[in-house]
Amino acid sequence: MERLHARYPFFTAARDAVDAAAVDLAELVAQPDEPAVDRAVDRVTTALTDHTTGRPHRDARTELLSYPVARVLVSLVDDAVVTRTYAIAEATTAHERVLSDLDGDDLKSTRGVDLSIDRLLDEFDLVDDVEETAAGGYRVAVARYLQLSSDLDDPDWRLPRRSLTDGFVPVTRGELLALLRAAIEERVAAGLPFTVPDGIAAHLDDEVAQVEDVLSDPVLPTSFDEVRPESFPPCMTALLERARDGADLPDHSWFSLLSFCATVGMSAEEAVATVDPDDPVVAERIEYGIGKLATADGDVAYPPVSCATMENYGDCVNKDDVCATISHPLSYYETRLADGD
Ligand code: SF4
Incomplete structure (x- = not known):
């Protein structure tokens, strides 16, 4: 398994790597003290408390396998707030990693991770919808632009504030990466929550309880009598x-x-x-x-x-x-x- 897979476990190649390793999820979660399960709990609970996925495990295989286990946990908790918060946290962490892994001219990668904007566009099926401009920026086909920017809250993303030429919306490199972050969030949220087979769910009662404990943390006040x-x-x-x-x-x-x-x-x-x-x-x-x-x-x-x-x-x-x-x-x-x- 490549380091890239652990850093971006929602990539198609990462999913293929898990498939190729023939990991049986039911066997994995049944292992006592399985580090991928512990890391999955950390992934989801940190998403709820800090809106990131926490500190990655030093072992790439453990880090990668914690992602499908985290999705199982999110599905078992089956709470709309948890699902949305988890997807945002995965996208936030991934966005920080993308910024860190891309170098200045996008031609090479840093940290030994083979990542480029072209690879990201290919991953999210955006190759035909995004063009690089002569000025060093990009332009995005309006339909994909509208789809990916719909959840971005800065009013500057609204179409009436943008120029539109030949069906494309010009964006800066930073804006393109923000749209890719939205694509990541969409990818993570897709299919969640799903039905978890009993043979897997039966081994995760304690881990689900840990996530639910964070949800009902009595230490965190959320109700106040006045606004001051x-x-x-x-x-x-x-x-x-x-x-x-x-x-x-x-x-x-x-x-x-x-x-x-x-x-x-x-x-x-x-x-x-x-x-x-x-x-x-x-x-x-x-x-x-x-x-x-x-x-x-x-x-x-x-x-x-x-x-x-x-x-x-x-x-x-x-x-x-x-x-x-x-x-x-x-x-x-x-x-x-x-x-x-
Ligand atoms: S409450 Fe105080 S310690 Fe906490 S983030 Fe705000 S300024 Fe910092």
């Missing part, structure tokens, strides 16, 4: 200020901010009023983002990420005394509300 922006943690206050100042926040920072606002009970209208009621672009982004976070029954589909992940993103700033006592921005908010601050 002055009690927000410093990280969220800083993101609010940057958004208010018109800073171009990365997607993950917007996601953290909007997820936090929605979880503490802010409506889209309140969030718009707090950030910038006069900027229609910001308003559109907030309304769209918070709308996407809501489940059909009005809950918030994705809780905000932990302090550890905020730190990884570079968004944990201006820490104060309360920060030293908590590990999640929601816990910070709960503490400040309880103290009447």
Whole structure:
């Protein structure tokens, strides 16, 4: 099995490698202390807590096999929020790896991984829909552009804001990679959840319980009596200020901010009023983002990420005394509300 397969386990070649190795999933999960099963649990639980797939296992075979086991776990938990959050986490991790594995001119790969934009386009059947331009950018056939950008929340992805020539939409290299990230998420989510044979499910009761424990983690507060922006943690206050100042926040920072606002009970209208009621672009982004976070029954589909992940993103700033006592921005908010601050 190649290192590429472990880094991108949803690639067709990775699936073929698992098939070629004739791994029997029922036998694998029946092994006591099987590292691929442990890593699969980590993959799914970290997706729920940090929206990434966690630290990869040092053994490529274990890392690769943990992916199909993780899909089995997601299917057994059979919860729409888990399925969506897991697919986003796999796509987020893969996107970071793509950025790391592609070198400057896309002709070679780094880290001994044979990856190029051409290979990605081929993997996702986009070769006929994406053309490189003389200026070093790309253009994407409008139908695929619309399909892949439909879940991207920045209003700049909307077609009326783009130029359209001969049925193609010009995009930068970074935008093309963002569209490929959407393709990865689509690939991961495809077919989930599926029916798991009893012979496999019977060996995974404890692992399913571990995932469900994270879902019902009583430590993470998700219900609050009031919305009080002055009690927000410093990280969220800083993101609010940057958004208010018109800073171009990365997607993950917007996601953290909007997820936090929605979880503490802010409506889209309140969030718009707090950030910038006069900027229609910001308003559109907030309304769209918070709308996407809501489940059909009005809950918030994705809780905000932990302090550890905020730190990884570079968004944990201006820490104060309360920060030293908590590990999640929601816990910070709960503490400040309880103290009447
Ligand atoms: S420690 Fe947590 S709550 Fe405090 S600023 Fe950092 S991410 Fe926010």
